[in-house]
Amino acid sequence: MRNLRLFLLLCTASIVGLPAFAGAPSATVRFVVVDKSHEFNQTGPSTVTEDPNRPFRFHVEIDGENQSGSFPTGPNQITSTPALSGVTGPLSLVAPDSNNDHWRYNSPSYSSASTLNADYGGGIYTLLIGGQTISLNLPVGNAGNGFLFPNTPLITATGATWLPNGTLAYDPSSGPLTLASNLFSTNAGATVHLGINLDSTSGQPFFNDFSAEAFGSGPSSISQTYNNPGEFISGSTYEVSLEFNNIVDGPFPLSGQLSGGQAVAVYTARTTLHLQIIPEPSAYAALAGVSVLVLAAWRRRSRK
Secondary structure: OOOOOOHHHOOOOOOOOEEOOOOOOOOEEEEEEEEEEEEEEEOOOOOEEEOOOOOEEEEEEEEEEOOEOOEOOOOOEEEEOOOOOOOOOOEEOEOOOOOOOOEEEEOOOEOOHHHHHHHOOOEEEEEEEOOEEEEEEEOOOOHHHHHHOOOOOOEEEEOOEEOOOOOEEEOHHHOOEEEEEOOEOOOOOOOEEEEEEEEEOOOOOOOHHHEEEEEEOOOEOOEEEEOOHHHOOOOOEEEEEEEEEEEEEEEEEOOHHHOOOEEEEEEEEEEEEEEEEOOOHHHHHHHHHHHHHHHHHHHHHHHO
């Protein structure tokens, strides 16, 4: 739930795009979330399919800044799951490492909401995080209400072009890029969250305006425009995700070393695509120049 980072604004924020925070105090917890997610991949303007590798998952995450194996103080775990769950606690969260900057527990992937719910049932999940006991209600729903999952997110891109291989291509020199969501309408209850996030798959730095968030109540949508071409790294690939979050319990304020954070239970639908940044014409010219020099050097050597 990498986009759910503004829960402190949840009760007052309206449906507007918000930039991600540029920084935060060291060793903090922003939220603790219990979540069930439905994952999708987008490969065209209207082509969205269920992710074959991880269609449904359950997870618990502690979001914040500068977490480590010693913060929040362990053990950090799911101490108990609802009575009808096939998986029972305690279940330990994995500490942050070079690949993840948050404490988290991820279930295996499930092929359907029904099989997910058989192992992780509806009801109260009790956590022990940083010495604090947290109880969150994650009801299971039913087939008639889509098991409380939001509808499938769809990203509409203006200023970019879909390639035959299912990748979205963007040339920053051509003008702004706008990413917009469809309407979050199914299971859009009293408290909803929407998020657009861009992450580099090439180890490039994160930029503040690459995330947008919106909070509100009922059917909602979100969009984000990227106006600064210099922020994109030529030739890089970015993973773009759009998520709809149906918040079914919370937010509840946390205390102690978790003070300032919130606890929530969420149903998520998330769509992911890949954005390829097209090199600028000057980059092509530079490459062509290098090719000419290499060819000339080879010809000189071949004459000797």
